[in-house]
Amino acid sequence: MSIKIGEFVFPGDVLRDLTVVNGVILKGPGLHSHEEPNCLLVTRAGILCFKSPNTYWIDGQQKRYYPKRGDLVVGIIKKTGNICKVDIGSSELSSLSMLSFEGATKKQKPDLQVGDIVYAKLLSAHREMESELVCIDSYYKAGKLGPLSNDGFIMNISLNFVNRILDINCPLLKTLGQKYVFEIAIGMNGKVWINAKKTKDILNLMNALLAAEQESNSNIIKACKQYAS
Template sequence: MFASFIDKIGEAVVPGDVFTLDLPPPESNIKPEKLICGPGLRRDGENVSVCKCGILRHKPPNVFWIDSQQKRYVPVKGETVIGIVTNKSGDIFKVDVGGSEAASLSYLAFEGATKRNRPNVQVGDLVFGQFLIANKDMEPELVCIDSCGRANGMGVFGEGGLLFTVSLGLVRRLLSPQSDLVKEFSSLFPCELVVGMNGRVWVKAHSTQHTLILANLLQSAEHMTSKQRQQLFKRVADGTF
């Protein structure tokens, strides 16, 4: 029943779990027809089925998804990602975003770009962009501008830093507005941190040694409890790591 669906928020679910949407008001203030199913959930008429192992999450008022530790990324419209320019074909750049196929990026999809004023993008560059088109029937398309034509932090970046890959679950923790992990992480050494929804993280500290330490800490902290993480970070801050 839909009631058990609500009760499962924050708990583990597995593929094959099916929930019906027949719970009427006033028992629930969520209208079944307004329910939005995110990654890991599939809507089939009046039923919602689970197609991925993980933790059921809820964003008020009516968005549900499965939080899993997968590393394979599936492009989603509107998500910001870190890509690697792999090829240039005419006026289009091909960008590896970690999905099943490369995304396209037009040279006009940068702030201030025109036919005469082309952006300086080279094969091998890192770009931070947003998906304009992302569905199973079309090639994904990236842009490095927002709806107002501004870069808003997007574009070519990455000089002198380190790029590495983490699970999508850790990415969501890092991007959480109240992430304790980011606060503890940034308090160790001054650094620049860029996180893409495709599981790629770029970090740059004042020295190569600090950059490598931060990257290793971030990957190690994924499976630690809050207490274990705080103890590890304290050892690093005290120089006993």
């Protein structure tokens, strides 16, 4: 019994006859190595996906975030000090050093209060250790990272919906942009920060995202096309 790409898989299934490049298979969420060579064990329910040359992963539903290195996340400050504690929705708070902002020195630190929102990058995420956030890239520049305005609104969406709206082919954000002028920061942890000029606009955008979460991709594309034409 062989499982094809795009089929539903369930925990306990074993994938055989996989494409191997130089003896390596890259495995994404929901897949783990199996005792036999060239085989993977499935641990989550979802659709099996493949990207050439050798990447496999499972597209399923998830709400709880598990930190991954390099992810861009939206977090809420829970404790301040030289090292802030930030809630990114995972099992524990992650740490964010006050010195990891652009232009910050020991004397001149960014003004952050408890409850403020930051858009940050995960520098390290190891399952045995606390995850660590930074607000600068490797050139010590902030780029798009840093504290987000307090005028905005934060909401939670499911993780696979994050992946769907960040897909370059998804017209949802573009279509919303035709009607409203807004800023949005989508974290891979399912937290979304929205800011617009009017509170009413923010509420409309929030309702649009919540409604789209329940719809399938084809329905979203259809609705967007209808609106654009």
